[in-house]
Amino acid sequence: MSLIDKAKEISGQAVEKAGDLGGDDLIVNTIIRVAEIQERINALLAEKGCDYRITGIEVENSIPPKAVFSISRESE
Numbered sequence: 001m002s003l004i005d006k007a008k009e010i011s012g013q014a015v016e017k018a019g020d021l022g023g024d025d026l027i028v029n030t031i032i033r034v035a036e037i038q039e040r041i042n043a044l045l046a047e048k049g050c051d052y053r054i055t056g057i058e059v060e061n062s063i064p065p066k067a068v069f070s071i072s073r074e075s076e
Contacts (some may be wrong), residue, residue: 030059034067 038054045052056070 026065027059027061030061030065030067034059037067038069 034057038057042053051073052071053074054069055072058068058070060066060068
């Protein structure tokens with residue numbers, strides 16, 4: 001097997017692995033973990049008397065997955 005053939009084989013395997021990382025289970029697990037973080041942080045903020053809460057979450061399916069939290073002040 002030539003060096004170019006070996007490189008093609010390895011790059012094909014890398015593409016397969018990257019495709020596996022974006023599977024449904026990974027997305028679901030990421031959403032669950034981020035939602036748990038939101039609940040935990042909001043409870044800590046309330047405990048400390050802070051008026052701010054995480055009110056929204058955006059999850060980007062990338063390598064690594066990315067979560068963006070939206071924070072707003074609670075209305076009284």
